[in-house]
Amino acid sequence: MLKEERQQTILSEVELHNRILLTDIAETLDVSIDTIRRDVKELDLNKKLRKVHGGAISLGFTTNSARNQNIYAVDQKRVIAQKAAAMLKDGAVVFIDGGTTCLELAQLIPENLDLTCFTISLAVAMELSNKPNVTVIMIGGQIAKESQIAIGANTIHNLAEIRVDFSFIGTGYVDAMFGLTEFDWDIVQIKKAVIKASKKTVLLSISEKLNSQHRYKTCDINTINTMITELDPNNDLLSAFKNNDIKIL
Amino acid sequence: MLKEERQQTILSEVELHNRILLTDIAETLDVSIDTIRRDVKELDLNKKLRKVHGGAISLGFTTNSARNQNIYAVDQKRVIAQKAAAMLKDGAVVFIDGGTTCLELAQLIPENLDLTCFTISLAVAMELSNKPNVTVIMIGGQIAKESQIAIGANTIHNLAEIRVDFSFIGTGYVDAMFGLTEFDWDIVQIKKAVIKASKKTVLLSISEKLNSQHRYKTCDINTINTMITELDPNNDLLSAFKNNDIKIL
DNA sequence: ATGTAAAATGCAAAAAACAGCAAGATAAAT
């Protein structure tokens, strides 16, 4: 029996049953277990299947069930979150927005830091409630399904009654000329209320969003006090923002 | 059975039911509890699920919730939740409390049901936001770390401004004589506000809590309109409650 | 505080993987 032929048989067996045992195949094809081992190793190398201890598994079988809830550009967002976390001091009163970058920030808050955090995001609130020294206040309101943040009149009303040292916000789009913009009108209202409630506003945005714009405007770029991207502050991409009165980290 | 195969099975079980018990899985797959323990440990390490005492929970369910670690008496709680879910009609405006039983209820709400749900629980809010036809309103306030629910004056203030058809509440302790009691003063204040805001109050409680009491009183037993346990309504344990004007399910 | 369930730990047997070697087959070059 040819090697090629044998490997083809192995493959179709894997496709058929989603998984195989090396011992089974060795017996069926009447060759030594080592040969099968080597075949499977090769097929694995060629990404035709996945070799596991004692057998092999079809690629399709493995990928579908594992629901990858991977966040886009996690690494960049983590860098941003680290820079932002460095701004936090004991006793500060801050607001943390929804969005994956802000969630990273919430995760990166040191255990020993004494903070009061307001948020409109269910996920951020949950994350923060794991930090023993952080007082978490969830701003209520109707929950937007996709983003799991509180929106609407009631939320804005509640936001009007607070005053924080820093707010860390994200944005859909940001441009040196057009400022911060969003796809969604409701979100803009929320962000406006947040900015109004903050002494200083810190924008967290991955560089990919720079020089992009959309329909509804949140604020001018110089409303932002500090802007954090994953880039080095001296990066050329950020030069357009330097004319303004913005601190870039 | 291959190890990988087994782990895939564990994962899909977790995704399906949001939570599993190690002993159940061990029996189903016919391997020792140690093996399952090691598998789950490994999957946890690989961030595929979250290992908790006695079982595992899905990551997608809720990232980090102290409440969800408690998978105590899930089956009973699911029975209760099913009975409660049967009470829900299209167009209803309801309040759903925190606590595992209420969380079960939130999960069991049918996809096609049109509802407006108020809640003080982050986990319930998250769960409900997966239901396309449910309008979710999170009542804001300071978040209690252990239970991840909003508490405090602001929450009570917000509760004072709503009026719901039904509220589904849990309780720490319940007794036919002493009524509903709690270990925690703040929680009592919240529950009082909830009851005040409801036309009808539905108590969800596992039978284990019957005939138990604690320091602070929420309300008398006849303040409750409907009481749901996992038991058959004719069970002897419930006879003490039948004298009152309570519907028992 | 207490009893029970779960987790961690160490251990041993079995299975599988691995590395290295030698026999046989194949193909190309001399």
Added chain:
DNA sequence: ATTTATCTTGCTGTTTTTTGCATTTTACAT
């Protein structure tokens, strides 16, 4: 035809992985 190099295959002994069991430690609920 012989040699040489390469590839394939099976075998051997060793190492690693996996698994279940017994025991201790820890965590949990009451």
